[in-house]
Amino acid sequence: MNIRESTIMKALPNKKEKKEKKAAPGLSSDRRLSGILLTPTLLLLALLTLFPIGYAVFISFSSFDTFGNSTGFAGLQNYVKTFTSSIFWNSIFVTLIFTALAVGSQIFLGFNLALIMSKDSKAMKYLRWLLIIPMMLSPLVVAIVFKLMLHTEMGIINYMLQSIGIPQVNFLGEPVLAFVSLVVVDIWQWTPMVFLIILAGMQSLPKDPFEAADIDGASKFQTIRYVMIPMLKPVLVVALVIRTMDALRTFDQVFVLTQGGPGQATETVSFLMYRQAMKFSDFGFASAGLLVVLVITIIISSLLIKMMNSSQVSN
Amino acid sequence: MAAISAKNEDWKLKLLRGSFLTAAILFILFPLYWMVITSFKTEGELFANQQTFFPQDITLQYYLDPIEGIFSPNNPFMQFFINSTIVSFASTLLCLTIGAFSAYSLARFKMKGKRNERLSFLILTARMLPPIVIVVPLYLIMQKIGLLNTLWAMLIVYTGFNLPFVVWMLKAFFEEIPESLEESAMIDGSSRFMAFVKIILPLALPGLVATSIFTIILTWNEFLFAMFLLNNTDVMTLPAGISTFITQFKTNWGALTAAATISILPVLIFSFLVQKHLVKGMTMGAVKG
Known part of the structure; x- marks a missing residue:
């Protein structure tokens, strides 16, 4: 027992050693230059994020007529409307479940596929160019292609199902099926990316801990569970963070495939806000809702950033 | 014994990899293939009962037609x-x-x-x-x-x-x-x-x-x-x-x-x-x- 632990421990990269480059004492001219170099970025970001958010706060306290013209101060009316609105909470729920299902499947599939492929660098050479295609496409185009394939009468998927005796399915017309279709489209587009990220992580792991585990007689599963996954954690977290950020804002696919329907079954937050603002000119409701979304996003992001920071010690 | 089981495992892994490769290629490429061939199908073929995996008469009307083709000056x-x-x-x-x-x-x-x-x-x-x-x-x-x-x-x-x-x-x-x-x-x-x-x-x-x-x-x-x-x-x-x-x-x-x-x-x-x-x-x- 003791021997085994020690061999693994020795082989693991010493975490603290790599980190912490000594902070050089900043020269005052360096500090000035650094300020000058950073200012345009920070200004532009403030202009495009803080300013609109501030404006949204202002709008959220205003009332609007049906043409979208401001008609004065509304107090907390918009917030009350948002908090008591079942479609708002439904959209939050839809977005969270969608994100959990889609990102969870992508990490699970990506990890297992990377395990299978990690030793086969020859096949990967040819596979790589193929795998990069889905993630580079516009989600809008991807959704269009899937809409065509999922079409009830002329879709190829229904055609194939019928040829093996399964009756026509209205994929985008049934609440659960429509939701699952959205998740599948997301999996199609983003699993290759998660796979490539995890694979790159696996291939850059040091070999010694695996050899040590092998000598100590660890089973394959034990090696993966206790040696590989802990070392791979920073990479897994990066994949998780990036995919979660993007899944939470899903809009394009909903716009093309379901328009939030049937009913409200696939109405993500982004789509609901679009509908309120652009179709009903209800900017007050939309702004109040967006600020709630902002708060939720800040909470999720800070959790993710905390995860990233704590797992990146070895980077 | 050990050698045999290792060989056996190797064979399984190869099969697994092979089937994964094939599935991945089909799964990823098919939607794209379908998109491209649909753009070359005539309207009759597109709405036919019998779906075709390769267009019967290739048409360029959606690209080059002076009225509805995407490259025509009338098309935005x-x-x-x-x-x-x-x-x-x-x-x-x-x-x-x-x-x-x-x-x-x-x-x-x-x-x-x-x-x-x-x-x-x-x-x-x-x-x-x-x-x-x-x-x-x-x-x-x-x-x-x-x-x-x-x-x-x-x-x-x-x-x-x-x-x-x-x-x-x-x-x-x-x-x-x-x-x-x-x-x-x-x-x-x-x-x-x-x-x-x-x-x-x-x-x-x-x-x-x-x-x-x-x-x-x-x-x-x-x-x-x-x-x-x-x-x-x-x-x-x-x-x-x-x-x-x-x-x-x-x-x-x-x-x-x-x-x-x-x-x-x-x-x-x-x-x-x-x-x-x-x-x-x-x-x-x-x-x-």
Whole structure:
């Protein structure tokens, strides 16, 4: 027992050693230059994020007529409307479940596929160019292609199902099926990316801990569970963070495939806000809702950033 | 015994890999194949009871027809394409110019109290913000200042929203270049800024190119901002423009798939150029590929 632990421990990269480059004492001219170099970025970001958010706060306290013209101060009316609105909470729920299902499947599939492929660098050479295609496409185009394939009468998927005796399915017309279709489209587009990220992580792991585990007689599963996954954690977290950020804002696919329907079954937050603002000119409701979304996003992001920071010690 | 079981396992693993490869290729390529062939099918064949996996009579009407073809002067498609090209290249150029300086500052100047790390994360939070939160107020602001339905609005918005990505990517590329190079230039009397421009930027050229290509692709594909801020077909970018093909009461699948096919061509070409930097690009430099 003791021997085994020690061999693994020795082989693991010493975490603290790599980190912490000594902070050089900043020269005052360096500090000035650094300020000058950073200012345009920070200004532009403030202009495009803080300013609109501030404006949204202002709008959220205003009332609007049906043409979208401001008609004065509304107090907390918009917030009350948002908090008591079942479609708002439904959209939050839809977005969270969608994100959990889609990102969870992508990490699970990506990890297992990377395990299978990690030793086969020859096949990967040819596979790589193929795998990069889905993630580079516009989600809008991807959704269009899937809409065509999922079409009830002329879709190829229904055609194939019928040829093996399964009756026509209205994929985008049934609440659960429509939701699952959205998740599948997301999996199609983003699993290759998660796979490539995890694979790159696996291939850059040091070999010694695996050899040590092998000598100590660890089973394959034990090696993966206790040696590989802990070392791979920073990479897994990066994949998780990036995919979660993007899944939470899903809009394009909903716009093309379901328009939030049937009913409200696939109405993500982004789509609901679009509908309120652009179709009903209800900017007050939309702004109040967006600020709630902002708060939720800040909470999720800070959790993710905390995860990233704590797992990146070895980077 | 052990040798036999190892061999056995090897065989299983090979089969697993082989079937995974085949499945992946089919799963990934089929939708694209279907999109392309649909754009070449005649309307009769498209709506026939018998679906065809290869078009019976190849037609170019959705591309070249003088009335409904996407390349005809009556069709707004070419305008969308031109708009997308202008916005993607202009905003990428602007974004890289601004972003490179900031990235260098964050990569090199180690200030006390981890100020740089905090700033980097502050910039990252801008990337985490869902665009929908910004786009509704931005729509009203753009309306007020008269930039709604102009490519200027898109230029500003895309430059700002790709900045976090560009800064993080370039920061990762700059950090790979040893600092001793600038130090020796500075000993020879060059200023820090000149050392950056004359020594670091040329060395980071592959990184700059890769980052530009990623930024162009991101902009090329962006839909939400374009749809909110552009309502006029003269200024629409490709995703916004193509989406107008669907919302008409009857979807013209031939034209839609033809437009989709042409719109992804530049992206495909570009993405092969950045293959090597793909993982880095996808993780904003957090994972080295």
